[in-house]
Amino acid sequence: MAQLVYNAIKCLECGNTIVSYYTHDYKKCGCSNHALVDGGLDYGRYGAVDINKIERIGVYDNEPFEKVRQFAFRGGRGKGGTQPLTYTPLCEMNDEWLEAVLEYGGASWHLDLIRKEIQYRKMTKQNTIELLNSEGPILTAKHVSHVQHVGSGMKTSIDFEIKDQFKKTLMIMTKKEIFDFTRGKIDITDSRGRVWNYSTRPGTEKPDLKKLDEFIGVDTTGKIY
Numbered sequence: 001m002a003q004l005v006y007n008a009i010k011c012l013e014c015g016n017t018i019v020s021y022y023t024h025d026y027k028k029c030g031c032s033n034h035a036l037v038d039g040g041l042d043y044g045r046y047g048a049v050d051i052n053k054i055e056r057i058g059v060y061d062n063e064p065f066e067k068v069r070q071f072a073f074r075g076g077r078g079k080g081g082t083q084p085l086t087y088t089p090l091c092e093m094n095d096e097w098l099e100a101v102l103e104y105g106g107a108s109w110h111l112d113l114i115r116k117e118i119q120y121r122k123m124t125k126q127n128t129i130e131l132l133n134s135e136g137p138i139l140t141a142k143h144v145s146h147v148q149h150v151g152s153g154m155k156t157s158i159d160f161e162i163k164d165q166f167k168k169t170l171m172i173m174t175k176k177e178i179f180d181f182t183r184g185k186i187d188i189t190d191s192r193g194r195v196w197n198y199s200t201r202p203g204t205e206k207p208d209l210k211k212l213d214e215f216i217g218v219d220t221t222g223k224i225y
Contacts, residue, residue, distance in 0.1 A: 003061040004044065005071060005072035007020045008037060008058075009036075009057060014030070018036075020037045021040055021075065023041075025038065035047070035048040069090045072113050073088055074093060074101060095118075098118055131162075131206070131212075133207075138164065143159075160174075175217055179216055182212060183198070
């Protein structure tokens with residue numbers, strides 16, 4: 001049976017989204033529709049003066065993990081336990097916190113999600129590279145696979161999703177396009193309108209060239225870097 005990992009409603013009258021984090025965590029919006037949610041992750045209870053003016057937002061652990069990690073959360077009071085209680089999505093927890101949760105323990109389904117998040121990050125790091133970094137990533141590239149039907153068979157090709165430091169997707173590049181960018185032949189414009197030319201950036205902002213070429217898929221056999 002699927003486990004509820006996020007239990008919320010949106011009141012369509014006032015636009016507020018209210019979340020129930022734990023059992024008997026009864027929440028209600030402040031408008032005349034009196035939309036309510038209760039039950040935390042144990043059960044879902046909803047209501048309103050006009051039930052047609054609420055939107056249920058329920059996320060379960062058997063949905064795609066890309067979605068689950070943005071909604072499943074962990075409550076915490078900071079290091080030392082002295083801060084106000086806040087709830088943080090898995091995708092925003094730092095690596096140290098994830099490992100600490102596994103040592104501390106908890107519900108088996110929740111620990112399974114923590115392990116999935118750790119594995120997800122390991123896989124993502126292998127499929128992502130920082131093209132430019134100056135006290136933080138400026139431009140990143142991530143492998144995006146596509147399956148094409150060729151005759152009676154299938155062919156998988158790799159393109160590259162380019163994001164800027166504001167985590168905005170700028171474009172999908174082909175292998176040739178990203179190669180040309182890393183050789184200074186074409187520019188990339190970020191979401192703030194800034195133009196980046198790779199050849200004009202200092203080497204301290206760039207990854208190792210061999211590592212970059214291997215990521216792109218360039219045959220590095222016999223090449224001297």
